Amino acid sequence: MRLLSEAALRRVLTPELAVDSSARAFIALSRNAILVPTRSEIQRPDGEGVVFAMPGFLPGRVFGLKLIATRGAASTALVLILDSETLAPLGLLSADFLTDWRTAGGIAAATRLLARPDAAVHVVFGAGRLAGPCARLVAHVRPIARTLIIGRTAARAEALAATLRAEGLAAEAATDPALVAQADIVTTVTNASDPVFPGAALRPGAHVNLGGAFRPDTREADDTLAARGLFWCDSLDACLARAGDLVQPLASGALDRARVLGEIGAALDGSLRGRQATAEITVFKSLGNAAQDICLAEDALALPGLAAPSFDPKGVSLEP
Incomplete structure (x- = not known):
């Protein structure tokens, strides 16, 4: 399994990948090619933040789960990706930057289609x-x-x-x-x-x-x-x-x-x-939507600069 850090993702996530990956996620979502239930949400009792659990399933490809917690202006996010058939863990990605990039990528994908x-x-x-x-x-x-x-x-x-x-x-x-x-x-x-x-x-x-x-x-x-x-x-x-x-x-x-x-x-x-x-x-x-997180995480794990030649499902490879 790969563990991808914020630094690794900042190095490899390009504008093209962010926009195109969100477009792919939106199309899969509308075609029912990815299963994404309504996210679970827990509000902090002090009213200062929220915790989201956002799963998604691409049949024949991957299962993903994003967890994001906020408190005030602070947030922490992780995305776990599993092989949908073998259930082998493929990657655990720090997802603060990924969340920002997929959100902006989705907005840019819509802008590319709808703006003059x-x-x-x-x-x-x-x-x-x-x-x-x-x-x-x-x-x-x-x-x-x-x-x-x-x-x-x-x-x-x-x-x-x-x-x-x-x-x-x-x-x-x-x-x-x-x-x-x-x-x-x-x-x-x-x-x-x-x-x-x-x-x-x-x-x-x-x-x-x-x-x-x-x-x-x-x-x-x-x-x-x-x-x-x-x-x-x-x-x-x-x-x-x-x-x-x-x-x-x-x-x-x-x-x-x-x-x-x-x-x-x-x-x-x-x-x-x-x-x-x-x-x-x-x-x-x-x-x-979790579809965006899962598609972008899957795309990031497939990038040549980050692809591992092999992995041990019980081990962790740290990408600095």
């Missing part, structure tokens, strides 16, 4: 750990000429913008949510419980990625966006049950169920439509 090809201005809400990966991977799939980082703390937003500028992205910190009026692409990766920008300010043709709120009582988008947008989900059943960005406006009537078109995987494989008109406002709701 000429989209050049990207507004990111949030300056935490997911904001940087999302800015980088969206810029990998669209010709982004300007990235605006809007965070709760101006210093953190400016620090992230400076890091992105040092990497070659034209990034700047901002404070006014109404700047979404300039956006071709909006990505939200916040801990907010209430909407973070005015949906009325979005111009026709914008694409929105909602990647933060993951409980029915939290949301990042307002009722105006719910009424204007067309929605695709990573997992339709999960989003209809757990995503406040859908649950709340559907319950109030602000969102017509017919505007929730289905899963992004079905659009990626051509069985569901994507963007059909330049003026459409397209919205991707990402809750995160």
Whole structure:
């Protein structure tokens, strides 16, 4: 069995792999080619965090289980991969960076399909750990000429913008949510419980990625966006049950169920439509799915630079 560290994964996970692996995971999910039950969730009694258990099964290939625990801003994640036939353990991967990269990869895969090809201005809400990966991977799939980082703390937003500028992205910190009026692409990766920008300010043709709120009582988008947008989900059943960005406006009537078109995987494989008109406002709701973790972990274990010539199921090989 391979034990892959954060350092090893940072060395080998490329933007192409992150985006393509998430696209593969979404397609498998929509085709029922991977079995992913609803994740188990335990809220900490002190309200400071949550523990998720996220299993998935690719018949004839692998079984995977992701565990992720959060407390405040801290998190720890692991992914275990087994051979689906022999049950031999193939790998145990530290998954903090993998989680960030698969989340951003999924958002970029949806953006690659739904955003206008000429989209050049990207507004990111949030300056935490997911904001940087999302800015980088969206810029990998669209010709982004300007990235605006809007965070709760101006210093953190400016620090992230400076890091992105040092990497070659034209990034700047901002404070006014109404700047979404300039956006071709909006990505939200916040801990907010209430909407973070005015949906009325979005111009026709914008694409929105909602990647933060993951409980029915939290949301990042307002009722105006719910009424204007067309929605695709990573997992339709999960989003209809757990995503406040859908649950709340559907319950109030602000969102017509017919505007929730289905899963992004079905659009990626051509069985569901994507963007059909330049003026459409397209919205991707990402809750995160174990299919993404399992596919990316499987892909990482198969990379030439990490592949072991042989392994002992009872032993552990440490990749520094």
